[in-house]
Amino acid sequence: FFFSSVSFASGKMASAAEKAPAEQLFPASSIKIVLFEKIHADAAALLREQGYSVVEIPKGYDEDELVELIKDVHAIGIRSKTKVTARVLEAAKKLMCIGCFCIGTDQVDLPEASKRGVPVFNSPYGNTRSVSELVLAEIIMLARQAGDRSMEIHRGEWCKKSDGCFEVRGKTLGIVGYGHVGSQLSILAEALGLRVQFYDVVDKLALGSAKRAASLEELLQTSDFVSLHVPADPSTRNMITQTQLELMKRGSYLVNASRGNVVDVAALASALKSGHLAGAAVDVFPQEPAGHSTNFHTELQGCPNTILTPHIGGSTEEAQAAIGVEVANKIAAFINRGPTTGSVNTPVVNVTKSLLPGHTRVLSFHQNTPGVMKEINRILSGANIASQTLETGFGVGYLVVDLESETSAEINQALNDMEHNIRSRVLYRGAGYQGGPL
Secondary structure, X not given: OEEEEEEEOOXXXXXXXXXXXXXXXXXXXXXXXXXXXOOOHHHHHHHHHOOOEEEEEOOOOOHHHHHHHHHHOOEEEEOOOOOEOHHHHHHOOOOOEEEEOOOOOOOEOHHHHHHOOOOEEOOOOOOHHHHHHHHHHHXXXXXXXXXXXXXXXXXXXXXXXXXXXXXXXXXXXXXXXXXXXXXXXXXXXXXXXXXXXXXXXXXXXXXXXXXXXXXXXXXXXXXXXXXXXXXXXXXXXXXXXXXXXHHOOOOEEEEEOOOHHHEOHHHHHHHHHHOOEEEEEEOOOOOOOOOOOOOOOOOOOOOOOEEEOOOOOOOOHHHHHHHHHHHHHHHHHHHHOOOOOOEOOOOOOOOOOOOOOOOEEEEEEEEOOOOHHHHHHHHHOOOOEEEEEEEEEOOEEEEEEEEOOOOOHHHHHXXXXXXXEEEEEEEEOOOOOOOOOO
16 A cells, blocks of 8 residues: 655644655555564564564664664654653654553653654553562562572572561552552452552542552551552652651551652662561662663662562563554554554544545644644645544644545645644555555
8 A cells, every 4th residue: 555755843833844745655665663672573573464664673772873763764662661752753754653562651752742743652451460460479479578588598598487477368458559550450469368458549440349548648557568550750750758658557568560760769778678668579660771781770689578670560471462462553553544542642533444445534633723624624625525533632633534536745735834734644545556445
């Protein structure tokens, strides 16, 4: 199948230099997609089946490397180590979309991507089970001090003890953040006999016998285990500091498998060394290496009964395969048909209708400004409109229009010339079309 050229104006008035040529048709094989950080092979296979040119890079790139590479790339897939900054997006003149092959999207400058009409897709459910299982396993290991016993016996020391070791049955688990992972953990924990309470800033339906805590403070004061499952945003940065740790029951445990900047690491280390907390499991850190490293340092190293893991919560074959397929499908759908279903930073338009032979589909990101639609409708008035969908949000509008016409060059150029155009793209089924339905 064929696409017309993509044009954009970086969320501001388009300059002459930023205008795309009137018409530049190219096949799917000209769509270049780069996948970083060992994204599951199923994702690359799915995208190659679409005919795209796919490059796999096993590590994350720093900003300078990414700025250089991304200039001629149409879509990228990243995990948690590759940071897509405003500077990277400025260099990404051909970028159509970004796939975050994970739950979190804080590694992308979302407001900047929104202004540039670049949808960011993620997988909010794919690693839910894997993270939940790891947290539950760590709760049991902490209660039995199994991490310390393992390290001792690796050193040749035999230290069998039961003091300070407990069953988890009947204990109270406090879950902070009752989203996909938190609620899944709630179900699994109850099956082991834990009493579950949770706190969330949004009203959530309690599953099973779980109870909602009236406040974060109440949850901290009454839980034997506290597990954090919150996103990284200004409201959660340093959510757990010395103040909150002192509220926790003496002899309780903290688990963090959410984001590294949620916990004050120095305060946590102090609470562990003083004996106020009986243990902790930490899978995420404020600064994490982009790849394998033999020189990682954290203040939590050497703390008693402390399990440290290198951000492996979602690192299972099952989770990565599911995430790979889900996000790759979203990328392919957006490139092929234009739907932004699953985007976290642009208006959501669910395009399910196939593009008919002889028709043209106009995909237009524009500034959400009065008068824009009047101008767009003037441009499109020369063709009969088969369907039209507009959604606004994040300061931009996204319009999908099917025209009963093969005309694309004139329309694309006119959209490019609009004062408030951000990014436009035209799909068509005219002479030379190959492949299945768009």
